[in-house]
Amino acid sequence: MRQTTDHDRQTAITRARYNRIAPLYDAVEWFTEHTAFGAWRQQLWTGVPAGRVLEVGVGTGKNLPFYPPGAQMTAIDLSERMLARARRRAAALGARVDLRLMDVQHLEFPDNAFDAAVTTFVFCSVPDPVAGLRELGRVVRPGGDIWLLEHMRVDRPFVGSLMDLLNPLVVRVMGANINRRTVENVQLAGLKLVAVEELRGELVRLIHASGSLSDQPDAPSLRGC
Numbered sequence: 001m002r003q004t005t006d007h008d009r010q011t012a013i014t015r016a017r018y019n020r021i022a023p024l025y026d027a028v029e030w031f032t033e034h035t036a037f038g039a040w041r042q043q044l045w046t047g048v049p050a051g052r053v054l055e056v057g058v059g060t061g062k063n064l065p066f067y068p069p070g071a072q073m074t075a076i077d078l079s080e081r082m083l084a085r086a087r088r089r090a091a092a093l094g095a096r097v098d099l100r101l102m103d104v105q106h107l108e109f110p111d112n113a114f115d116a117a118v119t120t121f122v123f124c125s126v127p128d129p130v131a132g133l134r135e136l137g138r139v140v141r142p143g144g145d146i147w148l149l150e151h152m153r154v155d156r157p158f159v160g161s162l163m164d165l166l167n168p169l170v171v172r173v174m175g176a177n178i179n180r181r182t183v184e185n186v187q188l189a190g191l192k193l194v195a196v197e198e199l200r201g202e203l204v205r206l207i208h209a210s211g212s213l214s215d216q217p218d219a220p221s222l223r224g225c
């Protein structure tokens, strides 16, 4: 029998945290959604082709209105209460999406099951982000697109160190790591980096990677937190 690891414990804590905040999530995010996030989502989804698309960490379903027409959508989340809200939003919008409770660190899909995958503001809270990114590389066909809209550590000496210092407190209060090195993690996971666009300086970036597993299968599993 497999031993319970620290990542398993962190995953359980993350699930419980999002179950707890699910009823408040949309209200808390209202301002940022209307001033920035909404436009960034639109920009991201404009580049997503209409094939077999996986959204990871669907949350309350804020990306649903942007799904490409004609795409065969599957979306997963770790939290049943966030997922329940996404279900309600999908029903209200008449969106066709297969919503499933699942952990990105252990996806229950076969290799090459998707043409593209998308995440928005997810990898700050996944306990082992490199494991999750590797899973994306496995389930997205070689050459398929992986889009990540994520906040991350600013790579400047003072600001970066301050983010490192504050991270344990922020994780405790909000559950999200503010010092993830997501661009490096994408590379550590063996994905091919296609482009990185800074949307709010280095703090929020839109990463375009390709689902082509490269030659780093034994890369270390975590950076920056």
Ligand SMILES: C[S@@+](CC[C@H](N)C(=O)[O-])C[C@H]1O[C@@H](n2cnc3c(N)ncnc32)[C@H](O)[C@@H]1O
Binding pocket: 011, 014, 015, 018, 056, 057, 058, 059, 060, 061, 062, 063, 076, 077, 078, 079, 082, 102, 103, 104, 105, 119, 120, 121, 122, 125, 126, 127
């Ligand atoms: C900050 S919310 C973002 C939700 C949504 N993507 C958005 O843009 O509004 C992070 C979401 O990722 C989910 N999540 C965290 N860890 C996960 C994991 N290991 N596997 C799948 N989903 C996860 C959480 O349950 C939560 O719904």
